[in-house]
Amino acid sequence: MLAKKIAVNTIISAAARAVGILLALATIAIITRHLTRNEWGEYSIMLTFGGIFAVIADLGLYQLMVREISRPQADELKITSNIFTIRLLSGLFLFALAPLISLFFPYSEQAKLGILVGMAGFWFLSGGQVLIGLFQKYLQMIKVATAELFGRLVQLGLVWWLVLSGYGFLPIVAALSLGGLANFLLIFWWARHYCRLRLAFDRVYWWNVLQQGYPLAVASILTMIYFSSDSLFLSILKPAADVGIYRLPYKILEGLIFFPAMFVGLVMPLLSRFAQTDREKFKNIFQRASDVLIIFAIPLVAGTLVLSPTIINLLGGGKYNESTAIFNILIVAVGMIFLGTLFSYVLIALGRQKSLLGISAVGAIFNVVANLIFIPRYSYYAAATTTVLTEALVVILMAIMVYRFFRWLPSFKIILKGLLATAGMIAVLWFLSDGNLVLSLAAAAIAYFGFLYLLRGFSRAEILSLIKSGESGAEFTRYDL
Structure with a gap:
């Protein structure tokens, strides 16, 4: 119940x-x-x-x-x-x-x-x-x-x-x-x-709360630095219009990254449960979660590259055509965030959350330095590219830490099937290039998952197994809501 x-x-x-x-x-x-x-x-x-x-x-x-x-x-x-x-x-x-x-x-x-x-x-x-x-x-x-x-x-x-x-x-x-x-x-x-x-x-309780919250606050601020410093530096070093061109696709990015966080939040109870008690079950859940995120990330990135002009025109009313190129760059960062979210939760499940503080610090330093060097010359293109490179750096460092502490990483064989299914999806999008955006998105989703099913990228049994695992682990946490 x-x-x-x-x-x-x-x-x-x-x-x-x-x-x-x-x-x-x-x-x-x-x-x-x-x-x-x-x-x-x-x-x-x-x-x-x-x-x-x-x-x-x-x-x-x-x-x-x-x-x-x-x-x-x-x-x-x-x-x-x-x-x-x-x-x-x-x-x-x-x-x-x-x-x-x-x-x-x-x-x-x-x-x-x-x-x-x-x-x-x-x-x-x-x-x-x-x-x-x-x-x-x-x-x-x-x-x-x-x-x-x-x-x-x-x-x-x-x-x-x-x-x-x-x-x-x-x-x-x-x-x-x-x-x-x-x-x-x-x-x-x-x-x-x-x-x-x-x-x-209650002053005593306040002091206790602030002491306990300090490490969490520092980690959040470091993450914020490498996630928001680009917009801040852009606003200081370039005209306001440049900030608007950059922030339009960035708002879409902010909406999209909620979904990997939600999915990994559902898997987190199982990761936490088996991290110290059952290595094989932990690996199995880690692998399946990785497969699911890759399955969704690949068509998201590829589909955006095809549909970005239409999406930006819909949001910007034809006034922000420059944002299309920025959107195409930033969507690559979204794909990386899908895996980065999983790796960060795995480190927490392994009790190695302190390593995230160091990784966030490295990401923040790299982001700030790169933005200060390149934004004055390349404006929003530099900000977007720096965001992608920062996310890549952070994901690589987290993967290294996961391997260091667990001596194992998931297989990425699903990427090939995802790319093949995505090729079929892009063909459908090309055929519907002059059609309605909603119709194109629906057709793309049907085509992609249809091709992926034919390629045996997933099976009904695997989906049912993951759902049952999620239900059995549901009582172990409430913070994933």
Whole structure:
């Protein structure tokens, strides 16, 4: 019964997240058509600032909340109230600091005002995010998904109305903040159904939480550096329009990388269970998870290379043709992230999470140095290429660490079958090159998996086995939701 409830929560959450991504892309499509290229660049600068300060404001509190309230006899009210208060106050300070720091950057006055208005939305989203652990404990992630969709719909509706009414840049930024507020209020209201949440100021407990969260916070910040420094350096060294050209396909990338994280999160209970107890079962799960991720990554990358002009035109309204080449570069990084996500979770399952800190540090240093050297000359092309090279470096280092600690890596024989099936898929896409995008995507998916099945890239028995394994391991964790 518990496994079934977890499966239902996971499926609904994934579906809601997919819908949320589509709503976000629809909002972007409206904004890019309404704003000038320079204004979209300034909007992108605001998003970059918000993303950076959201990571800094996390302080490792989300992971700690999940862990602490899931322990037997946990004082849920004390834990939740104190961690929520820390997040609320630290977030208030940091997101208020962001517009002050922006004063020292070479941005326009409008961009700086956009950062001021937009940080309120990121503060609301940050406050709601730390409460998600409470819903995970009670297997109510459906409510979190509903709150996210509600916030997205509020933002989309407001943006649509503002555009029709002829409003400009700052009101559109304010719509993002109001969408964040809607999300936060719904999550907070539902959270109080499970715990009488209140502000709490236990200084001893605060100090203990901050000490425990410090390593997690450092790891997150290092990851953020190599994931976001490109946009930040681009905003400093190049015109705002260049940032907009780069960030348009980057928003798609941010949506796509959710899916490997979701899948590996489902596999994580089994990896954790067998890492120290059954080497052969661990290898089997590792291999099958690797095969699944490769099976999806190859057509995603290849299909994007074919359809990128259509996708960028749909999102940018014909104003951002330069973004097509950037999209083609960045999608290679997405393919690498599919495997990188699995390797990082494997290291955690093996109890070697400290090695991730060093790998993230190497990735961050390489990314910063490369961006500083090449962005002044090659602009967004340098930023995109550096992102791919950084992800490649990080994945290689993680694979080396996995082999060092486990003395084994999965076979990548499935790549050949994936490439052959992808060749058939591309032929179908070429035949439908003048057709509807949705029709092309559906036909491509059917063609790819049809060819892959004929090539025996997967079987019905393997799929059923993986599902049964997931159900049997479902009770070992709740954090994969």
